[in-house]
Amino acid sequence: MLLFYHSPSSYQSYITSIVYMGFDTAGSSFAFADSKAWLREVLKENSPLVMSTLWWVWRLRNVWCMEGKLIPWQVLRGDILAMFDDIARCYAVDVDAPMHTPRLVRWTVGLADCVVLNVDGSVHGTPQRGGFGGCFRTIHGNWLRGFFGYLDECCILHLELLGMFHGLSLAWEQGYRIVECQSDSQDAVTLVKSTPSSCHRYAALVWDIKDLQSRDWIVELRHTLREGNACADLLVKHGADQNDDLVITENPIAGLGVLLLADARGVSFVRP
Known part of the structure; x- marks a missing residue:
């Protein structure tokens, strides 16, 4: 959500709805006051989903800045999950697989x-x-x-x-x-x-x-x-x-x- 840092206050409620789109059911990923700590934590949890989310949020901000359009958060969520599925299929990313440990x-x-x-x-x-x-x-x-x-x-x-x-x-x-x-x-x-x-x-x-x-x-x-x-x-x-x-x-x-x-x-x- 750091990409909206300089957005007008009128966007505050919209940002809040995006934050709680359901990617983190426990809500812990967005509970960090420090941006570096937040990024480090979410990358450890699910990096393909984080990459997809940041990409689409950046596109959302550009659409609002250049065209003045608001994309419903439900649509945004669908686009994010669709890209995540594409990444997983193309690069065989198993988000539940344990990290490889050298022998x-x-x-x-x-x-x-x-x-x-x-x-x-x-x-x-x-x-x-x-x-x-x-x-x-x-x-x-x-x-x-x-x-x-x-x-x-x-x-x-x-x-x-x-x-x-x-x-x-x-x-x-x-x-x-x-x-x-x-x-x-x-x-x-x-x-x-x-x-x-x-x-x-x-x-x-x-x-x-x-x-x-x-x-x-x-x-x-x-x-x-x-x-x-x-x-x-x-x-x-x-x-x-x-x-x-x-x-x-x-x-x-x-x-x-x-x-x-x-x-x-x-x-x-x-x-x-």
């Missing part, structure tokens, strides 16, 4: 007394180079060993599956018998947990992974978000930048120490 993501372990294997595969650079890799840690985040490799292949799913296969193969060779394998590829995890068609491009590799799982040990395959898979991601990039098919490293590569420490301390990353 905090960190490296976590779901299986007790296990060795944690994080694996990944990706394509980097120009021209593109494929890499895969992973690392083994205790449930407390202590480094055990890692691996990485290069493949002249630009299919990310293939690289993700290769990281999983080489990681589980190495886990078996090292004598780890309770393993939680974490991958940030939902497609790879779903494919291994399913029964792929024999015609699938990577059916043979998937069955090799399933054969590894079927051995006399406990292997839990779990999807993780990429923020919880940062160490494997760094090893993948390192793998893509060199030319060896497979390298097993007993010591963390450069730059991995900070990520290992962050995971061990449970540092969280904001995920929108």
Whole structure:
């Protein structure tokens, strides 16, 4: 109603009727003496309706100033609500939906007394180079060993599956018998947990992974978000930048120490 601040006193009753058109049944939105406090409150409550109301009240004032016409408040209310509906439809505004809260993501372990294997595969650079890799840690985040490799292949799913296969193969060779394998590829995890068609491009590799799982040990395959898979991601990039098919490293590569420490301390990353 601030747009009528300089209107003549003859408009006072008309303004009052507009204020109580029914947009705020409790009457609280117009109970602020301070204009900034009022605007802050109504924007929090229902910003599309506020925008529509201010637009039509501004138009109402222009019609009165330029043409001397008074628009009935019932008509004005209908115009405001019609614009509000248009905004809601065009921009999918759900006025009752709760505000989105970002998630905090960190490296976590779901299986007790296990060795944690994080694996990944990706394509980097120009021209593109494929890499895969992973690392083994205790449930407390202590480094055990890692691996990485290069493949002249630009299919990310293939690289993700290769990281999983080489990681589980190495886990078996090292004598780890309770393993939680974490991958940030939902497609790879779903494919291994399913029964792929024999015609699938990577059916043979998937069955090799399933054969590894079927051995006399406990292997839990779990999807993780990429923020919880940062160490494997760094090893993948390192793998893509060199030319060896497979390298097993007993010591963390450069730059991995900070990520290992962050995971061990449970540092969280904001995920929108």
